Amino acid sequence: KNEVEQSPQNLTAQEGEFITINCSYSVGISALHWLQQHPGGGIVSLFMLSSGKKKHGRLIATINIQEKHSSLHITASHPRDSAVYICAVTSGTYKYIFGTGTRLKVLA
Amino acid sequence: EPEVTQTPSHQVTQMGQEVILRCVPISNHLYFYWYRQILGQKVEFLVSFYNNEISEKSEIFDDQFSVERPDGSNFTLKIRSTKLEDSAMYFCATAGTSGADTQYFGPGTRLTVL
Numbered sequence: 100k101n102e103v104e105q106s107p108q109n110l111t112a113q114e115g116e117f118i119t120i121n122c123s124y125s126v127g128i129s130a131l132h133w134l135q136q137h138p139g140g141g142i143v144s145l146f147m148l149s150s151g152k153k154k155h156g157r158l159i160a161t162i163n164i165q166e167k168h169s170s171l172h173i174t175a176s177h178p179r180d181s182a183v184y185i186c187a188v189t190s191g192t193y194k195y196i197f198g199t200g201t202r203l204k205v206l207a
Numbered sequence: 208e209p210e211v212t213q214t215p216s217h218q219v220t221q222m223g224q225e226v227i228l229r230c231v232p233i234s235n236h237l238y239f240y241w242y243r244q245i246l247g248q249k250v251e252f253l254v255s256f257y258n259n260e261i262s263e264k265s266e267i268f269d270d271q272f273s274v275e276r277p278d279g280s281n282f283t284l285k286i287r288s289t290k291l292e293d294s295a296m297y298f299c300a301t302a303g304t305s306g307a308d309t310q311y312f313g314p315g316t317r318l319t320v321l
Contacts, residue, residue, distance in 0.1 A: 101249075129307065140296050142250070142312040185250070192263050193238065193306035197250040 102126050103198035105186050111204045118173040120201045122186030125167065129189050133160050133171050136183040136200065145171075145184075176205045209233040211313035213299050219319045223288050228316045230282040230299030238302040239282045240310060241274065243267070243295040250298065256282065257306065289320045 133145040146160040162169040187195040212231045241253040255262040271287045300310040
């Protein structure tokens, strides 16, 4: 069983829609990370969370430590948001444990 | 903005050959990592490196793999005798003065073993 699970695996949305990507984990964590992977392969860190909520532009990330669950929200989605969004956790050591990713496509 | 760089961007090699993948970390970063992503699969941890020694390694990182920081700047991953199943995208990541800092990823090296 994967330590980090994401849903959905694939998501297609119309431009302007509100998008939610979910992440559940089964281990104790020191932090949870949301990352974005572009079609060319590059990985960019979006958020690091250990509690509560963070916002950056149109992106909002929340975490519920008791429920071992995090969500990434994108408001007013745009075709340039199309990418793979990955949840990863650090648990006891500094290495990232990655989820399988959510492939998002936003249509104009 | 400082960034992690990796060379080469794409490496094609024959099975059994040695390859060296190179990474230039962000200046003043002290924590270094290698990850790999087999096509269509999730990113997997290979090894972490701090203070000139391996901090942690995964089951994947067997005797055919090694890492070093030969000149204090480049951080390299060597695969001694490549196998077909080593074909993947290899990412270097670096973090600042604490291992708990956010990791910054390089653009990756795509390794193709024929």
